[in-house]
Structure formats: C-alpha cells, structure tokens
Amino acid sequence: xxxxxxxxxxxxxxxxxLSPPRVAHVARVALLTVDLCVRFDVDADSGLLAAWGHxxxxxxxxxxxxxxxxxxxQPISPLEREHPVLLHGRVGALILSDRFxxxxxxxxDAVRHHTLGHRRLGTLGKVLYVADYFEPxxxxxxxxxxxxxxxxxxxxxxxxxxxxxxxxGLELAEPTQQLETELQRRVTD
Ligand SMILES: [Fe+2]
Ligand SMILES: [Fe+2]
Numbered sequence: 001x002x003x004x005x006x007x008x009x010x011x012x013x014x015x016x017x018l019s020p021p022r023v024a025h026v027a028r029v030a031l032l033t034v035d036l037c038v039r040f041d042v043d044a045d046s047g048l049l050a051a052w053g054h055x056x057x058x059x060x061x062x063x064x065x066x067x068x069x070x071x072x073x074q075p076i077s078p079l080e081r082e083h084p085v086l087l088h089g090r091v092g093a094l095i096l097s098d099r100f101x102x103x104x105x106x107x108x109d110a111v112r113h114h115t116l117g118h119r120r121l122g123t124l125g126k127v128l129y130v131a132d133y134f135e136p137x138x139x140x141x142x143x144x145x146x147x148x149x150x151x152x153x154x155x156x157x158x159x160x161x162x163x164x165x166x167x168x169g170l171e172l173a174e175p176t177q178q179l180e181t182e183l184q185r186r187v188t189d
Contacts, residue, residue, distance in 0.1 A: 007048045013100075022055060022058060025137055028136060029128075032149070036127040036131055040123060040127060046106060046124055047128070049096070050111055053096045053100075053102070054114045055092065056088075057088040058085075062084035062085070065087040066084050068094060086116065088115070089111055090112050092111045106122050106123075106124045109121075109124075109125055113129070114128050116175045119178040119181075130161060133164070
C-alpha cells in the first residue's frame with residue numbers, strides 16, 4: 001500500500017470514529033499541516049498521516065483511554081490520571097501503529113505529543129502542534145496570534161502557541177514548559 005492509500009484508510013477511519021465537528025477540525029488541521037510541511041521541508045505524506053491520525057482517540061471514554069494508553073509501556077503521569085483526555089495522543093499513536101502498521105517514529109511521536117508538546121519535539125511534531133493550535137476553527141485565537149503562522153520561523157510559532165495558552169489563563173503542563181525552555185534557549189543561543 002502506498003502512503004496515499006494509507007492516508008485514505010486513516011481518513012475513512014477518522015470519519016467513522018469521530019463526530020462531524022471533530023472531523024471538520026481534523027480536516028482543517030490536515031490542510032494547515034500540509035501547508036507547513038511544504039514551508040518547512042517536511043514530507044507532506046508523513047504530515048497527512050499524523051494530522052488524520054492525531055485525534056483518532058479524542059472521543060474515547062476516560063476508562064478506555066486509561067486502560068489502553070499503558071500498552072505503550074510508559075507510566076500514566078499524575079496529570080494524565082487527573083485528565084485522561086490528555087492520553088488521546090498516546091492512544092492515537094497506538095492505533096496508528098497497531099491497526100495501520102505505521103512505524104515512522106516521527107509520525108508516532110508527533111501524534112503522541114500533539115497536546116502538551118515535548119522537550120524533544122521534532123520538526124513534524126512542531127508542525128502538528130502548531131497546526132492543531134492555529135487551525136482556523138479555533139475561536140479563542142486573536143488576530144495578532146493568527147498572523148504568527150504566516151511567519152517563517154517554526155519555533156516562534158510553537159512559542160506563540162504556548163504563550164497563547166498562558167494568555168488564556170491555562171496552566172502550562174510540565175512537558176509544555178520544558179518545550180518552551182528548550183526553544184527559548186535556542187533562540188537566545
Ligand atoms: Fe488532540
Ligand atoms: Fe486536534
């Protein structure tokens with residue numbers, strides 16, 4: 001199966017698994033992901049796989065997320081136990097690898113970490129993080145923040161998304177803080 005066929009299968013599965021508004025969100029994320037992949041020299045097929053796969057488990061029950069996530073061998077953090085919805089990235093990555101035999105670690109990592117980020121987020125991971133945050137259906141984005149995605153610096157886009165989380169009065173989770181520190185260090189180096 002070539003990668004276009006694989007993307008088709010994952011898109012069909014997403015449409016079965018998710019409510020129509022969520023499918024519309026994922027479709028907008030996929031469009032923005034491809035745009036960013038072209039601009040930042042990332043394989044667009046990998047981007048489409050990650051985008052169509054990122055929210056596959058977003059509508060699962062807390063119980064199902066908690067019992068499935070442990071299959072990746074990582075412990076459940078106290079934050080994940082308190083907010084099991086945070087596990088949908090980890091479970092999405094498991095679905096991609098188990099059901100669709102996706103083995104590209106960049107794709108799996110991007111899906112795994114799309115909600116909170118990660119200190120060692122790769123380029124595709126940053127692209128998906130940014131696309132998920134800035135897709136045009138996000139009602140919480142101000143005009144100034146939206147303009148950031150027209151820029152040419154992917155790290156600045158990630159930092160702007162994290163800044164926006166803070167502006168909205170939300171507490172930054174530890175992996176997000178670590179990602180921010182890592183990127184700020186690079187900017188000032
Ligand atoms: Fe998500
Ligand atoms: Fe999403």
